[in-house]
Amino acid sequence: MSTTILLTGGAGYIGSHTFIALREAGFEPVILDNFANSHPVVLERLERISGRPVLLERGDVLDTAWVADVLRRHRPAGVVHFAGDKAVGESVAKPLKYFHNNIGGAVSLLRAMTTVFEDGSAPALPTLVFSSSATVYGDPASVPILESFPLSHTSPYGHSKLVIEEMLASLRRASPAWRVGVLRYFNPAGAHPSGLMGEDPADIPNNLMPFVTQVAVGQRPHVNVFGNDYATPDGTGVRDYIHVQDLAAGHVAALQALLSKGESFTVNLGTGRGVSVLEVIRAVERACGKTIPHVFAPRRAGDVAQCYADASLAKRLLGWEAKCSLDEMCADAWRWQSGNPNGYRG
Ligand SMILES: NC(=O)c1ccc[n+]([C@@H]2O[C@H](COP(=O)([O-])OP(=O)(O)OC[C@H]3O[C@@H](n4cnc5c(N)ncnc54)[C@H](O)[C@@H]3O)[C@@H](O)[C@H]2O)c1
Known part of the structure; x- marks a missing residue:
């Protein structure tokens, strides 16, 4: 069987960490990315960490014919679909961007995978891991959140993830050959322990951890809570922060399960622990040895009080569980931020 895995959006934050985890597990990942929200310098970092050249297909997942050509040339055993836009606030202001790139991108990829499977030009059974999000639970009635909880959305971003999950379910009903692993990520944070790769927001960070570390490095005056x-x-709000290294390992486990057992699944990838905003700030303070100023601000529309996973299904089905502590996450995030204050832009 081919060990090649295609990573759409593989140059991004989660994709790049997954690339390393896959190589360490004996897979040969190929990155497909248009660098809409990532920087080509990450490729040099991937080569430094893994000691081998990186295979890149530069282009847009919306280009179905080109994606089919990529699949024919590489014949991957599986695809991980990270590519998409992810800023909740931006999605409220520009919903069509999210419907086009996220839903349109998924349709394009699924059509390309169907074409090459059906015409026999890349005959591996269509095997897909999809980056979903805890946002599909909307405002959960209780915590911890089980996969069986009702699904809803509070933003066009969340709506796009939910539509893609539903599309995947329809596809599986229509074509049982499909093997699909839907991974609902909670709050990815942290960085590669080498300090060479991490989260590199192009603008004001949407996520808490890079915001806090940017304050710690002196780029922003204070954290708004x-x-x-x-x-x-x-x-303060409680979330389930999961180390991006643990998340990357979750993708390896998901692919191994799909390829060996052939059964589709939908699982939460979280730690099962809720951590408050103030706890994150204190943990980053411990990591960097500085006091981090914070200011209380009104609640944001759409934010929920608490959101953390019941992570037991992933353990049962995939044999995976998160291992890293909050302090490790903050130490790695700080190493990345302090060594690369401007991210990959130098
Ligand atoms: N980071 C989080 O907090 C989080 C939480 C839950 C789910 N997710 C999902 O996980 C996935 C990866 O997230 P991330 O944090 O690594 O984001 P990211 O923005 O760092 O990575 C996404 C990558 O996709 C690429 N891309 C976007 N549109 C593309 C297109 N049309 N064609 C080719 N490449 C394209 C971007 O250039 C980028 O490299 C996304 O689907 C996101 O919605 C992320």
Whole structure:
């Protein structure tokens, strides 16, 4: 069997860490990316860490004929679909961008995979791991969140993830050959322990961890803490922060399960632990040895009080569980931020 795995969006934050984890597990990942939200310098870092050249297909997942050509040339055993836009706030302002790139991108990829499977030009059974998100649970009625909880959305971004999950379910009903692993990520954070790769937001970070580390490095004056009157132990929002290295390992486990057992699944990838905004700030303070100023601000529309996973299904089905602590996550995020204050832009 081919060990090649195609990673759409593989130059991005989660894709690049997954690339290394796949190589370490004996797979040969190929990156497909248009660098809309990533920087080609990451390729040099991937080569430094893994000690071998990186295979890149530069282009747009929306170009179905080209994606089919990529599949024919590389004949991957599986595809991980990371490519897409991910900023919740931007999706509220520009919903069509999200419907076009996220839903349109998934349709394009699925059509390309179907074409090459059906015409026999890349005959591996269509095997896909999809980057979904805990946002598909909307405002959950309780925590921890099980995969069986009702699904909804609070933004066009979340809507796009939900539509793609539904499309994948329809496809599996229509063509049982499809093997699909849907991974609902909670809050990815942290960086590669080498300090060479990490999260590199092009603009104001949407996620808490890069915002806090940018304050720590002196690029921003303070952290805005949105809401301190939630029904949580310290009043600030509680989330399930998962080390990107653990998340990367989750993709390896998902691919191994799909390729060996052939059964589709939908699982949460989280730690099962809820951590508040103030706890994250204190953990980054421990990592960098500085005080991080923060200011309380009103709650943001659409934010929920608590969101953390029940992570037991992934353990049962994939034999995977998160291993890294919050302190490791913050130490790795700080090593990346302090060594690369401007990210990959030098
Ligand atoms: N980071 C998070 O907090 C988080 C949480 C839940 C789910 N996810 C999902 O995981 C996936 C990866 O997230 P990430 O944090 O690595 O994001 P990222 O923006 O760092 O990576 C996405 C990559 O996709 C590429 N891309 C975007 N549109 C493309 C297109 N049309 N054709 C080719 N390449 C394209 C970008 O250039 C980028 O390299 C996304 O689908 C995201 O929605 C992320």
